[in-house]
Amino acid sequence: MADLTDENIRHAHSDTTRRDFLMLTAGALGAVAVGATVWPFIDTMNPARDTLAASTTEVDLTPVAVGQRLTVAWRGKPVFIDHRTTAEIKTAREVDIAQLRDPQSDAERVKKPGWLVVVGVCTHLGCIPLGQKTGDDRGPFGGWFCPCHGSIYDTSGRIRQGPAPANLAVPPYEFTGNATIRIG
Amino acid sequence: MADVHRGSGSRIIRWIDHRLPFMAMMQHELYDYPTPRNLSYWWNFGSLAGIMLVIMIVTGVFLAMQYTPSASLAFDSVERIMRDVNYGWLNRYAHANGASMFFAILYIHMFRGLYYGSYKAPRELLWMLGVLILVLAIATAFMGYVLPWGQMSYWAATVITSLFSAIPLIGQGIVTFLWGGFTVGDPTLHRFYALHYLLPFIILAVVLLHLIALHRFGSNNPLGIDMKGPQDSIPFHPYYTIKDLFGLCVFLLIYAFFVFYAPNFLGSPDNYIPANPMQTPNHIVPEWYLLPYYAILRSITFSILGIPAKLLGVIFAFGSLFVLLIVPWLDTSSVRSSQFRPIYKWLFWVLVIDVLALGWVGANPPQGIVVTVGQIATLYFYVHFLILLPVLGKIERPRPLPSSIAAAVLGDAAGVAAPAAPMGRS
Ligand code: HEM
């Protein structure tokens, strides 16, 4: 064995740090390489280009009378279009916003007061609320009622009771004419 | 002696065994393997679970030869299996009911472990591997149930994957990732099929580890005390091979009853309606074996410390499995078997009733009394594991343990080294 002169100890010591450094950098690079190799596999599971592409829907609103509701499909999901009555608009606007779980005024949620356009997917766990068909249970706020776990939405599609955390989402849409909209 | 036995095999077998000691291993693990002499029928469920896993893989592979994992064709391909494929009905009913049987066996097997303290040292990892098998089986069955692409398939997939949206910030991104789109759809069905095919083989690998851990210390037994010598054990073959075989026959009768006489009793009729992304069934219920978790999920209707109810529900539902995982450290009593734990014995049965109550809650619409029962049962489930188990170990006075298995089973005399005292307390 080499004797423990100061010189030897210093060498041994600097050797260890050099080795540590190499181990650390090799380890870090290895981790990056593994990550870079795994990522393409993970990313194959994200929405593919064709899925992302197919996503606008044109709707003609002329046949929808005041008080009627229409369901259209957008990106495979239902979109609820509600031609609201003046009474419905009024109740939606009289609510004290501070009381709401997901505070939003009705004006923020519509482009024209008469037309409410929302994604018809419950923000709890994704069921489709009732209220689109005549005779459906609309819940005590006159909007929609989700049968799965009892979430209740008002005439602005805002969450009022039940387990859902947020209001029905407003999809991106535009009025392309007086009575036509393009969703997406 | 074992060598003589092996020697009686053909020369070819001996030639192979010398190079690849597979037969020797089997001889050691399944033939001579010393097993406590007092195992009851509750010890049949391990081998039953293994056989059921094999049945699932066999029926699954033959179903896969006929099944089409595409949103537009899946439902029809399952109907074709039922109507046109030779014995397709048998194969599918055996697979669908087999899943129920598999879970029934797993749950009995696990409650057995809870009753006899089989999770205690030195079997902690054995137990944890078992919980891992349960988790993998739940994932497998959930994805399998999506494959027939009926209304329940579709909406169960939607509701359960949406659970992940409860995670703050990245939740919605995770859900889109799981779906491979903006709703449950064709990409979702494809990946669930791929994973449904893969996971059972991973379960098989974990079962192997489970068995390695088991054979390290051998089986626990109804007395919960260790084997102390040869007088406490008997060889696995023929004693337990024959007992397991008898149990298997009884089990197969029950399984066959469901397959041939009540094939849809355990399933939901709504799953014979093709999936419709535009309409939710009025009442979504999971398969019976997932009802207790579903009940816990729905029971959290309030937020605590600003954590929203939706996220809490998810945490508590998954938490019920996590609690099982750490049971070896929650139970502070060093006595394994409930036979010698006067208080725990009763708490065990209260827990059984509690879990059954959760099952009932999960099957019913969340209104009125159902909600209250669900909340009490959820609370009690956690109180049992997180409070009663740790505290009980400190305050309960266990009954005296027998000196050995043989002493308890054959009378005291057999336990002592000198076989001279023929008249023990019989
Ligand atoms: C732990 C093992 C397994 C469990 C718990 C399980 C569970 C299930 C369940 C619950 C279903 C739905 C049955 C229905 O209602 O129709 C299903 C369907 C299916 N499984 Fe499995 N499975 C297992 C293993 C396998 C394996 C290994 C394969 C393939 C090699 C497979 C292939 C299939 C196929 C093709 C279907 C769709 C046909 C059908 O719905 O009947 N399964 N599985």
Ligand code: FES
């Ligand atoms: S999905 Fe609507 S209340 Fe749960």
